[in-house]
Amino acid sequence: MEKPATIKDIAKRLNISLSTVSRALRNASDVNPDTKKAVMALSEELNYQPNKLALSLRQKQTHTIGVIVPNLDYVLSLMVRGIDEVALEAGFTVMVCQSNESFGREILNTRRLLESLVDGFIISVSSESKSFEHFKKIQERNLPVVVFDRVTPHLKAPSVRIDNEEGGFIATEHLIEQGYKRIAVLAGPENLGISNSRMDGYLNALKKYKIKKDPALIVHCDFNQDYAYFATLELLAMKKRPDAIFTISDRMAIGAMLAIKKKGLRMPEDIGLVGFNNEPVTSLVTPSLSSIEMPSFELGKAAAKLFIETMHNKENMDLEEKVLKPKLIIRESSQKSPIKN
Amino acid sequence: MEKPATIKDIAKRLNISLSTVSRALRNASDVNPDTKKAVMALSEELNYQPNKLALSLRQKQTHTIGVIVPNLDYVLSLMVRGIDEVALEAGFTVMVCQSNESFGREILNTRRLLESLVDGFIISVSSESKSFEHFKKIQERNLPVVVFDRVTPHLKAPSVRIDNEEGGFIATEHLIEQGYKRIAVLAGPENLGISNSRMDGYLNALKKYKIKKDPALIVHCDFNQDYAYFATLELLAMKKRPDAIFTISDRMAIGAMLAIKKKGLRMPEDIGLVGFNNEPVTSLVTPSLSSIEMPSFELGKAAAKLFIETMHNKENMDLEEKVLKPKLIIRESSQKSPIKN
DNA sequence: ATCCTTGCCGGTAACGTTGTCGGAATGGAT
DNA sequence: ATCCATTCCGACAACGTTACCGGCAAGGAT
Known part of the structure; x- marks a missing residue:
């Protein structure tokens, strides 16, 4: 009951190889239906959870989105909820950082998220920021970036905002x-x-x-x-x-x-x-x-959707610019x- | 400029072994001052960042705290900022999840954070929650849990709240x-x-x-x-x-x-x-x-501090209960x- | 009989890191 | 000349996972 079960445990108990277990747990092509069933049953019993760390390390993807916001006031926290909603649905986890409207803090957030190996960024820039070099570093690493709400022409990235x-x-x-x-x-x-x-x-x-x-x-x-x-x-x-x-x-x-x-x-x-x-x-x-x-919540959702598109297209995507309408x-x-x- | 540099890159360019580079980058005992200097210089030049994933996988610690809150209203977002503050200082990253006051969502959040292999939890329970089995699962895995603000006697864990x-x-x-x-x-x-x-x-x-x-x-x-x-x-x-x-x-x-x-x-x-x-x-x-x-901000900070203490002591810590005073x-x-x- | 396909499986390397171990070189003491 | 301690370093395994490759058996076609 202590340590979480691994593929190795399953393989050992079933007397089959790691590779087979791995295959059985996923796409299941190239594996006998019977062994597949056995693997499934045992993994259920042992309450097997794939280790995200190992997975991420292997396939160089963390399925995590770094979100940087200047604060979490009413509007922005609604947007973040929108982002969360869509991201979760698409199998992503989000890490939210507040820059507190501080330029230095924003740089720090960026660095930390980069270190955490997020797959990309969804950003609303701090009011204090006049330079955007720290964000360009992200793009140099070829990671997708979407800006939302507080956009800036100095950062070439797809964006979502209101008019x-x-x-x-x-x-x-x-x-x-x-x-x-x-x-x-x-x-x-x-x-x-x-x-x-x-x-x-x-x-x-x-x-x-x-x-x-x-x-x-x-x-x-x-x-x-x-x-x-x-x-x-x-x-x-x-x-x-x-x-x-x-x-x-x-x-x-x-x-x-x-x-x-x-x-x-x-x-x-x-x-x-x-x-x-x-x-x-x-x-x-x-x-x-x-x-x-x-439409804050919608705006957040749109930002996350755009992020996911950008992520998949990557190269040849013209800088999309989505604009939602405000209302008096x-x-x-x-x-x-x-x-x- | 593309892919981030690894220890292997440094080792290759310096014609020394991985182990030596690894040692040089850390405690530096058992390594010649000259090679150490060389390694440091090159790692600087290549802008080397240790890969957190590999590190976490290796030493079975993600240095990440899962934070679950019912929402991000004024008070709670202040508390979260307090948590963030202290956690960052101590080298932790926090992942914030909102349960939206929903019991089901809270369970889902817990599961997701558990899958993300967080090192522990700081929790404020949803108003809808009457059962706390999902949290007990965390403790069965021997992960530290601290509850704050919205505490409950049904969950045996160190806590921080106001009176x-x-x-x-x-x-x-x-x-x-x-x-x-x-x-x-x-x-x-x-x-x-x-x-x-x-x-x-x-x-x-x-x-x-x-x-x-x-x-x-x-x-x-x-x-x-x-x-x-x-x-x-x-x-x-x-x-x-x-x-x-x-x-x-x-x-x-x-x-x-x-x-x-x-x-x-x-x-x-x-x-x-x-x-x-x-x-x-x-x-x-x-x-x-x-x-x-x-004192919301202070309360958040206290929660994070208590978490870190709990994490280090782990076993023999009596369930500390910190209570801050409100003011009219x-x-x-x-x-x-x-x-x- | 021989050959080729198909279905199924296992071995191995790799992702980037650290820890353990053993060993080579040096140098001082005997 | 021999021995031992010290200093420094490299090989290897491991964390948990997947991708690639190769192989063995069964069975159909020739």
Whole structure:
């Protein structure tokens, strides 16, 4: 009952060779049905489990995917669950590492996963990362890499993300339709792709409705509630203060909301507010927060599927780029007029 | 540049034997300083990384810890980060699996991790689990197991948790001190240990202040916002309705809060409310939610440390039981009178 | 009878590493 | 000159598995 049974044990007890047992346990071609049955029965009895280590060593595949995420907040942990789901189904195990938004940590994670001999990577990059050499090292080893959610043009790899530009656009358009005139945007770190895309969407919406862009209304700040709080206070202290704010994350929207309340302003009457991610908290705050919903779980699943495809095709696969659509969820914080239609 | 370098490559290029290279790379006793230097230099140049698979196979240790958690909500993902921190430091890799509060999934996770030949487990049990045979199988294989946060007396293993009874006690005592008279408790599933402990704390507080226990005020419901919402509606529909509610999680408190608002009651004037976990959302809702804070990150670290100790001692270690203290955070939802002292 | 196919099986090497053992060379002590 | 200890090194087996190759017997076709 102590040590797990091996092929050798089975062979010995059945007085046949290792090779035969090995064959019997797998494809079973080239092996007498009777011996096969005997092997199966005994392996059942001994509760035989093939040793993954030996297997991996032999066939140079660990059936493990390394997943690197900047954190495990609501959205990302949903995505990871999606990845997990599909990976498990396909016979893969996933190893999840958090970079904590730290560049150094991301490098370390990469190295560790590489040492663990994962078969490939599914990555969402940290907001702090400006260099991507550590990821290129992965590709030099010829391992498949898929990036998701936080993609970057500096890393040539198939990717899955949502249409951030579209998200920024519909959020802003919604605010314009509600009659807001001076719309500010609270963006994230300057080098973060998703932040810039969402901002591009914001700019596109302004352009479409012929509203002049005002640089003073575009604020970069850290992906963080407190920073957003102070940034909003500054916005509201302007001579011609904005009458609406689009933030590129719900967390930042919450910070903004606190600042707005602090100033004694009302939402949606004085200020309109739209966040991004549609985290559960959006419906818990007062007023409830309009936000952009994204199909996080699906996105995770898509990333894992793409990974598995990439893995099989390997060479001749053009860098596929899968884009999912976001959706506007209107709540109290931005709904000035009653819902039309 | 393609395949990673092996000991064999080094040996060949240096015209020495595998064994010598192996020794040179490690303890270095029994090897000429010169050859050692040469080996080191070449291994540096070839960027040699020992193959973990071969190593694990050889010495029957994967340096991997299997972590099973019911989910990755705010509290648990903090704990996992704590585990990660300590494990990494000690040279372990962690594999995190979510059971999604499902018994079947938990069994599957266990099996998969066992197949992956992890060196041991750090577990927080799913709320659905009533049988623990799958975990006992781990122990039969003589692998160390540590349970954390959600512990259960049915599993004999070293554990780390917070003092849930104390948490329930201080929450209830606080409500009593604020002058609330009919205090209800929204508990979780009946078989969930942490829920029952918190409820025991509640009962102890009643006893201390000579308040008679009223079974009608003790409600079990699922660990879930919606259930809590409906359960609260029922409580509030009673002839002699409670004037305070202690819920054993913040999520349930949010559900209760929505129900209280729905009924047009005010907090803290009409109803006092205290949650548990001190999630960030507590300070975002209106009114802000009093809650019991626990040292999640520290708890994770303690669990990993305990695991490593257990691993080394193995046999003669009495089942250590580490208990951390929770802390009451008072916010608007329960603060009737101004803060005393 | 001879030959060739087919069905079944075993031996061996290999994946990359470490541990054990034995042995060659050196040098100092007798 | 002989002996023994020391220093350094290589051969070999092993961890558990699979891939490749070759072989033996049975049986059908010639």
